[in-house]
Amino acid sequence: xxxxxxxxxxxxxxxxxxxxxxxxxxxxxxxxxxxxxxxxxxxxxxxxxxxxxxxxxxxxxxxxxxxxxxxxxxxxxxxxxxxxxxxxxxxxxxxxxxxxxxxxxxxxxxxxxxxxxxxxxxxxxxxxxxxxxxxxxxxxxxxxxxxxxxxxxxxxxxxxxxxxxxxxxxxxxxxxxxxxxxxxxxxxxxxxxxxxxxxxxxxxxxxxxxxxxxxxxxxxxxxxxxxxxxxxxxxxxxxxxxxxxxxxxxxxxxxxxxxxxxxxx
Amino acid sequence: xxxxxxxxxxxxxxxxxxxxxxxxxxxxxxxxxxxxxxxxxxxxxxxxxxxxxxxxxxxxxxxxxxxxxxxxxxxxxxxxxxxxxxxxxxxxxxxxxxxxxxxxxxxxxxxxxxxxxxxxxxxxxxxxxxxxxxxxxxxxxxxxxxxxxxxxxxxxxxxxxxxxxxxxxxxxxxxxxxxxxxxxxxxxxxxxxxxxxxxxxxxxxxxxxxxxxxxxxxxxxxxxxxxxxxxxxxxxxxxxxxxxxxxxxxxxxxxxxxxxxxxxxxxxxxxxxxxxxxxxxxxxxxxxxxxxxxxxxxxxxxxxxxxxxxxxxxxxxxxxx
Ligand SMILES: Cc1cc2nc3c(=O)[nH]c(=O)nc-3n(C[C@H](O)[C@H](O)[C@H](O)COP(=O)(O)OP(=O)(O)OC[C@H]3O[C@@H](n4cnc5c(N)ncnc54)[C@H](O)[C@@H]3O)c2cc1C
Ligand SMILES: Cc1cc2nc3c(=O)[nH]c(=O)nc-3n(C[C@H](O)[C@H](O)[C@H](O)COP(=O)(O)OP(=O)(O)OC[C@H]3O[C@@H](n4cnc5c(N)ncnc54)[C@H](O)[C@@H]3O)c2cc1C
Numbered sequence: 001x002x003x004x005x006x007x008x009x010x011x012x013x014x015x016x017x018x019x020x021x022x023x024x025x026x027x028x029x030x031x032x033x034x035x036x037x038x039x040x041x042x043x044x045x046x047x048x049x050x051x052x053x054x055x056x057x058x059x060x061x062x063x064x065x066x067x068x069x070x071x072x073x074x075x076x077x078x079x080x081x082x083x084x085x086x087x088x089x090x091x092x093x094x095x096x097x098x099x100x101x102x103x104x105x106x107x108x109x110x111x112x113x114x115x116x117x118x119x120x121x122x123x124x125x126x127x128x129x130x131x132x133x134x135x136x137x138x139x140x141x142x143x144x145x146x147x148x149x150x151x152x153x154x155x156x157x158x159x160x161x162x163x164x165x166x167x168x169x170x171x172x173x174x175x176x177x178x179x180x181x182x183x184x185x186x187x188x189x190x191x192x193x194x195x196x197x198x199x200x201x202x203x204x205x206x207x208x209x210x211x212x213x214x215x216x217x218x219x220x221x222x223x224x225x226x227x228x229x230x231x232x233x234x235x236x237x238x239x240x241x242x243x244x245x246x247x248x249x250x251x252x253x254x255x256x257x258x259x260x261x262x263x264x265x
Numbered sequence: 266x267x268x269x270x271x272x273x274x275x276x277x278x279x280x281x282x283x284x285x286x287x288x289x290x291x292x293x294x295x296x297x298x299x300x301x302x303x304x305x306x307x308x309x310x311x312x313x314x315x316x317x318x319x320x321x322x323x324x325x326x327x328x329x330x331x332x333x334x335x336x337x338x339x340x341x342x343x344x345x346x347x348x349x350x351x352x353x354x355x356x357x358x359x360x361x362x363x364x365x366x367x368x369x370x371x372x373x374x375x376x377x378x379x380x381x382x383x384x385x386x387x388x389x390x391x392x393x394x395x396x397x398x399x400x401x402x403x404x405x406x407x408x409x410x411x412x413x414x415x416x417x418x419x420x421x422x423x424x425x426x427x428x429x430x431x432x433x434x435x436x437x438x439x440x441x442x443x444x445x446x447x448x449x450x451x452x453x454x455x456x457x458x459x460x461x462x463x464x465x466x467x468x469x470x471x472x473x474x475x476x477x478x479x480x481x482x483x484x485x486x487x488x489x490x491x492x493x494x495x496x497x498x499x500x501x502x503x504x505x506x507x508x509x510x511x512x513x514x515x516x517x518x519x520x521x522x523x524x525x526x527x528x529x530x531x532x533x534x535x536x537x538x539x540x541x542x543x544x545x546x547x548x549x550x551x552x553x554x555x556x557x558x559x560x561x562x563x564x565x566x567x568x569x570x571x572x573x574x575x576x577x578x579x580x581x582x583x584x585x586x
Pocket of ligand 1: 006008009024025038060061062090113117120121123124125126229230232
């Protein structure tokens with residue numbers, strides 16, 4: 001199987017995000033960056049599928065020079081090759097999906113795995129745009145039934161299952177009130193939810209090896225994509241802070257407050 | 266005149282998903298600001314009963330598309346059917362609630378309509394042709410005002426930020442249309458419902474959530490929930506450990522709730538959890554650690570062992586009855 005996995009660069013989820021006073025962006029000082037956690041799960045799932053069915057995992061990231069860090073991280077986990085779409089400046093999901101579409105048409109993977117959302121913009125759109133642009137099936141919010149402590153997890157079986165004839169994948173998805181299973185003909189687009197798997201750590205030999213793995217450089221011009229954004233982010237602001245509450249000494253006081261002050265019981 | 270089309274959702278059990286009513290309110294506000302009119306679409310194998318419920322929500326028309334192929338929801342069959350309707354109506358805006366289905370379907374539909382999209386909107390600003398959306402980013406640490414510049418604009422609605430559309434208005438015209446059904450490369454295999462006798466998390470008036478501090482023992486949380494007719498929620502740590510079903514997860518990457526009362530027991534208050542419950546009217550935190558970040562958003566905090574507090578709380582509340 002050939003699997004294309006995306007690797008977006010995002011702020012570390014532990015970072016404190018502050019809006020600049022003029023609302024034009026966020027304060028960059030002191031921020032650390034990582035691969036989007038959902039994309040890391042995607043890389044792991046790709047590696048498990050390839051370990052089981054042979055093939056290769058190709059990672060792709062779009063952004064300035066700095067996104068090579070996230071590509072190296074994926075390569076250190078075990079991905080085979082990387083594609084870097086060099087572009088600085090704003091990008092919306094239409095542009096991002098159009099770029100990944102061109103990369104997919106070039107690479108001809110059996111599966112493209114993306115994160116269900118990126119933890120900075122929280123848009124939850126790119127995978128679905130991509131599936132429609134390519135005319136492929138989609139299975140978003142891929143999950144699994146077993147807990148992470150299960151024996152299966154330890155054996156690192158892929159949760160995305162290839163059918164016996166190898167022409168489709170079965171995917172269990174997290175939806176409202178339960179789990180839905182879909183079967184998608186290959187090639188298809190899958191987006192990852194948190195409980196799909198637990199990504200491996202990059203080993204030291206993996207990190208060493210990653211240094212010599214190839215990163216191919218492309219640009220929107222080379223791919224023939226116009227990435228002029230159709231989303232204008234006009235202004236950022238901080239949400240109104242909740243007013244600080246109080247600590248109560250005992251349960252009787254709590255119930256009294258809930259009854260007479262908050263009037264909720 | 267600008268046309269706003271809101272897509273309503275039928276649950277697998279045949280009922281209307283309640284969040285659709287909140288999305289309709291957002292649609293109504295948008296139609297007013299844009300100086301346009303509101304339409305509703307509903308698809309399925311047999312959506313007539315749901316269409317009936319939608320008649321009194323203040324829309325101009327309810328468009329019903331029934332087809333046997335639409336029995337099980339699939340983005341690949343619903344998106345073309347809705348795209349044809351949106352194009353026929355010349356819809357300027359297409360929206361839906363940010364349910365699992367809304368999040369799966371709307372971006373695919375947007376791609377088909379060559380539209381830009383805003384996810385999980387919490388507010389609407391401006392008027393006429395100059396409408397902007399407010400939406401959260403970075404786990405609700407930041408709110409952005411965004412403008413979509415494509416001719417058609419797509420959005421999903423954070424249900425907790427808009428009231429449910431109330432009935433009692435003049436009945437909308439119900440129109441049927443023949444949905445365009447395309448072959449799908451994806452097949453529905455099964456849906457395993459997690460059944461619960463308790464109210465739905467996103468609709469409950471009271472939510473009691475447990476975190477890692479419960480060590481997986483939810484008995485006291487469930488007992489209190491039953492006393493209060495409340496829904497049970499959980500932090501990601503608890504869902505990941507397999508202690509409760511995944512769809513109880515509250516947070517940035519789980520469900521967003523805003524009940525009148527939210528009780529967090531044994532939850533530290535990580536930013537990703539707060540993102541899903543910070544809009545609750547009253548928040549109570551029970552945590553052994555006085556420094557836990559959850560106390561920064563809680564109206565009432567109690568620094569103690571949850572296994573001691575929860576039974577006491579049940580006993581005190583019982584006295585009120
Ligand atoms: C302050 C600020 C201002 C902005 N201003 C603008 C603006 O003016 N105009 C504009 O068009 N956009 C702007 N953006 C960016 C825009 O909001 C998002 O980048 C865009 O909507 C894409 O959505 P997403 O990355 O959240 O995708 P999601 O749909 O949430 O991401 C899902 C998945 O898509 C993949 N993916 C997404 N991006 C990449 C990538 N770069 N490389 C590889 N894989 C990727 C990943 O797998 C990710 O997990 C701004 C963003 C911010 C924070
Ligand atoms: C990409 C990403 C997405 C995420 N999405 C979500 C999300 O949607 N929702 C979410 O919840 N999290 C999410 N998280 C995880 C989040 O960062 C936290 O790890 C998680 O919320 C912690 O859960 P917790 O508070 O239950 O556990 P902990 O942080 O371990 O806190 C347990 C708390 O219980 C207290 N405690 C222990 N014993 C007792 C006792 N007997 N009585 C009273 N108190 C006790 C402790 O003092 C502690 O404060 C996400 C993380 C990432 C990276």
